[in-house]
Amino acid sequence: MSSNLRNRVYQVVSDVMDVPVDSITNNSSPDTIAAWDSATHINLILALEAEFGVPLSDEDALDMLSVRLIETILAERIAAESVQDKNLI
């Protein structure tokens, strides 16, 4: 897992949920962060799309229920994007 990816994910979560970056771990989820509800979850999905430049599907949105899951799914999406770019050549 790229540490750069992790740092960027943590920063986005911090900005959207208004919690310090240091308090975030891979286990962070709606259960551990009070501000993480259905409304802010939507903001989080949009913020991740903008930060990483990859589109996320409705299923991704439903699945990304912890920071660990966010990282896993994002990594897959980013890899898929770059494969797609290569296929265009």
Add this chain to the structure above:
Amino acid sequence: MFLEDILQNMRPTPAAYIKAARQIELGGFSELKPISVAFLSTFTSDPLRPYLIVESATRGMLINPFFAPFNQLELQVFDSNSSLYKFKPDVVVIATRLDDISPNLIHRFINLSPADIEKELSAIELRLRGLIEGVRKHIPANVLVFNFAPPIVFAAGLADPFSKPSQFSVIQQANDRVAEICRNATSVYVFDYARMVSEFGLKYWYDYKLLYLGRIPFGANAQMETGRKLARYLRALSVPSAKCLVLDLDNTLWGGVLGEDGFGGIALGEDYPGNIYKEFQRAILSLRDRGILLAIASKNNASDATEVLEKHPDCILKTEDFSAIQINWNDKASSLTAIAKELNIGTDAMVFFDDSPVEREWIRSQMPEVTVIEVPQNPMDYTHALLDSGSFDQLTISSEDKLRGRLYRSEQHRKHLATQFLSLDEFLQKLDMTLKIGYVNSETLPRVSQLLAKTNQFNLTTRRHSASDINAMLESGAVALWLRVADRFGDNGLVGVTIAVPDKSGQWVIDTFLLSCRVLGRRVETALLAVLSDFVYARGCQVLIGEYIPTAKNKPAADFYKTHSFESLDSQNRFWKYNFDTSEIKIPEFMKVSIENVIESPQQSVSSSF
């Protein structure tokens, strides 16, 4: 932390807006006007919150938003004890979608008979009118009512325009009825959602996962755009539109510099690039039709400029379209102050449009209450920058507005009104000017001859020497210098020339001294004169004579030698003498001057094939 720190360099991403909105809400910025806005919608509108707050803050407002629970309109409006009224809003936004309040008009449109359509339209009208009247019974707040965007796909598909009635025209009818309801009420206005979606692009508007997961009918960028548009409306509701647009002339109303290119040489016409400026003039005229007063603040020769306004066949704007005209050689802050006084308006009701970044910066520093439009580099973008600036946003145009331009008429004045907080020297210092002065050589000769041919205003003797004339003068021992000026905003290029000619007795006469209009009023002429006097002194000059030959256009140069301590030698003020023993010309401290191509021997003539 200052507001500018939060807003500048903000990336247009959801995370950045969310963070900035939080900082704005906690920031306690007293310069922002607090406005409470309540949203009643048939869809989820909460995601708009950060965009609304940030975009409003950039327009001088601190928005306190209240989003009523999902789909609670009548419930909030008809109950005097509702959270809507407890919130005491300044503005109430009623946002509905046809998909929510009249789904038949969207999906089953093809099956509707004309009677069915009328039934749907009447139901929409009844519902919205009820909500508006309900709000009005309880509070005097301003009300914004969303109209309706077309569906992503027409029920009839490609066949819609051929259908009678087409779905598009029916939705337009719904929007016309919304407008009528708003016109008939007090302080109720249409929020043109349809137009906003169209401008942005219906194709890019929705993010389907948001629509289905959260009933949110706009994607992230569309949310940003909605926040922006709403902020403009809110500003138009709370701050009156600017009253007067003050325009420059050269490279603003026409391409080129009138003083250099002449009546026939400026770009203004049906072909490129003149058509760009002609179109811009049309846009300006449409503002006047709205009731905005037009004024001119230009550093130019008044009769030349007036000639263009009155006689140029492609000049759409005429003298009588302007309510105040200041064409002179004074600094523009004085001109703007004079215009405000003449029109009896506050300077805070003025908008300044000038292609020169230096002039814009001057006005910003001297008159921060004036709105200075950040004019784009490319004139093709002028119209958009002007009309989209938000400075002239009005939600209605009255009949008095339409007449206003014609009620104000005035003559040209030449008033001096100084209201400066920053001294001119302080301003010039901030320009970070760097000057280069050098001997005229083959590389610079073409531009030098061009300047001699074109320059009329700051030209002491208006001698139109050709390149070969200059060569001949150099061969007989003359000194010819060029001046380049760069500043914080860019390089102005080669903008000054001077030629001094010796006679046998150790007396030198300044045959030519000129500056391009671009750099007038910045004291660079002092630097050029200082360097010239040093150079001729080093060559044995004991008496330096300046010459001024008055023309119809060079009044700006009339006092040049006098202000530099030359002594007039005749009653006509034609010849002026500089005394090396008693006077000194100092280069202003805020300028960095460097000399190029320093040669010890007499200047060589320049061989060229001109």
